[in-house]
Amino acid sequence: MAELDITKVDKIYHSRKGDVHAVKALDLVVKPGEIVALLGSSGCGKTSTLRMIAGFEEVSNGSITLGGKPIHTLPPAARGVAMAFEAYSLYPPLTIGENMSFALKASKLPQAEQDRRVKAMAEMLEIADILNKYPTSVSGGQQQRASLGRALVRDAGLYLLDEPMGQLEPQLRAVLRGRIKHYLREHNCTTILVTHDQTEANALADRIAVMEGGVLQQYATPAELKAKPANLFTGTFIGEPPMNVFTADVKANGETVAFTVEGGATLSYPAADFSPQLREALARNPRIALGIRPHALHLGEGAVKGKVVACQWLGDQTHVAVDVAGRTVVSVSQERVARAPGSDVALKVAARDLHLFDPASGKAIAHGDALA
Numbered sequence: 572m573a574e575l576d577i578t579k580v581d582k583i584y585h586s587r588k589g590d591v592h593a594v595k596a597l598d599l600v601v602k603p604g605e606i607v608a609l610l611g612s613s614g615c616g617k618t619s620t621l622r623m624i625a626g627f628e629e630v631s632n633g634s635i636t637l638g639g640k641p642i643h644t645l646p647p648a649a650r651g652v653a654m655a656f657e658a659y660s661l662y663p664p665l666t667i668g669e670n671m672s673f674a675l676k677a678s679k680l681p682q683a684e685q686d687r688r689v690k691a692m693a694e695m696l697e698i699a700d701i702l703n704k705y706p707t708s709v710s711g712g713q714q715q716r717a718s719l720g721r722a723l724v725r726d727a728g729l730y731l732l733d734e735p736m737g738q739l740e741p742q743l744r745a746v747l748r749g750r751i752k753h754y755l756r757e758h759n760c761t762t763i764l765v766t767h768d769q770t771e772a773n774a775l776a777d778r779i780a781v782m783e784g785g786v787l788q789q790y791a792t793p794a795e796l797k798a799k800p801a802n803l804f805t806g807t808f809i810g811e812p813p814m815n816v817f818t819a820d821v822k823a824n825g826e827t828v829a830f831t832v833e834g835g836a837t838l839s840y841p842a843a844d845f846s847p848q849l850r851e852a853l854a855r856n857p858r859i860a861l862g863i864r865p866h867a868l869h870l871g872e873g874a875v876k877g878k879v880v881a882c883q884w885l886g887d888q889t890h891v892a893v894d895v896a897g898r899t900v901v902s903v904s905q906e907r908v909a910r911a912p913g914s915d916v917a918l919k920v921a922a923r924d925l926h927l928f929d930p931a932s933g934k935a936i937a938h939g940d941a942l943a
């Protein structure tokens with residue numbers, strides 16, 4: 572299995588309406604056998620990146636190497652890359668089975684081995700019963716699984732999966748996620764998956780590349796992205812419900828560190844809750860953006876007072892929206908709590924759960940008690 576190196580890659584589309592700079596100076600390394608998710612909202616440049624790796628779009632600048640060999644100048648078929656397309660792209664005159672074995676035929680594998688692989692893949696993806704049907708006579712979800720199977724059944728240096736489960740029902744998607752991850756691991760497949768679904772990225776990927784506006788915002792493990800967002804964008808993009816963010820004035824004297832948020836509420840902590848380096852940084856940043864995840868904002872005690880706007884039990888957790896001095900914040904509790912709209916509540920958050928950002932650049936200053 573090969574390492575993929577994307578170095579300073581740009582994609583600029585030229586059109587009559589003007590240029591679109593879809594991918595900007597992208598640097599990304601995918602280690603052999605690693606599963607990476609490109610995650611971002613619509614139009615952030617995920618598909619352009621995937622298509623440049625596959626060879627369906629030219630790179631405007633930069634280079635892409637696979638196993639040390641430059642591939643960005645090669646035609647798609649010569650790159651050793653297998654791709655499952657979001658729009659399936661199956662061959663209409665061929666059956667689902669023939670579509671899946673198409674690349675295997677070209678590889679001159681013995682017929683019995685081709686049949687064995689296609690059958691095993693079709694069983695894994697639960698499409699063994701439609702191998703003799705034609706693409707136009709099966710559902711979108713079945714076509715999507717056939718496209719995924721056609722890519723995975725091949726031997727390739729790199730697997731590219733574009734929204735591979737977007738058409739599937741949630742239950743089937745959850746089952747297939749587990750099976751596909753197991754398959755990719757077992758076959759040591761170097762894989763890039765494009766998705767806008769955080770759950771899918773978290774479940775499948777070793778590392779997630781978060782993109783926005785064509786720019787890579789952060790490249791880290793799912794746990795790191797949650798615990799140490801590099802900037803306000805990843806902080807608010809990753810996590811459900813999104814992080815609460817306030818602008819706050821900081822006052823640090825020898826004994827306490829206090830954050831006064833818009834509207835006047837003050838969160839005050841013993842200075843010892845923060846590292847000396849962080850206290851020094853706070854002295855240089857008297858105004859910060861303060862991020863608090865809904866799961867870290869606890870109801871029932873604390874200095875921040877507010878009024879309940881809405882309280883919803885979702886079957887496994889309660890979401891409580893609270894108006895704090897004109898701003899709505901969300902608190903999530905694993906327990907079932909009942910709070911009447913309009914009632915008074917107090918909120919608290921531990922120092923270790925604070926995320927501090929530079930309000931101008933958005934860059935992280937600190938997570939919990941230490942510098943970012």
Ligand SMILES: Nc1ncnc2c1ncn2[C@@H]1O[C@H](COP(=O)(O)OP(=O)(O)OP(=O)(O)O)[C@@H](O)[C@H]1O
Pocket residue numbers: 584585586591592593611612613614615616617618619620767
């Ligand atoms: N062929 C093209 N010509 C001009 N602009 C394009 C072309 N393809 C994509 N774009 C633009 O480039 C930007 C990035 O598009 P891209 O499809 O890579 O994003 P994406 O993150 O994959 O979005 P989605 O999740 O909606 O597929 C968008 O602004 C899009 O409109």
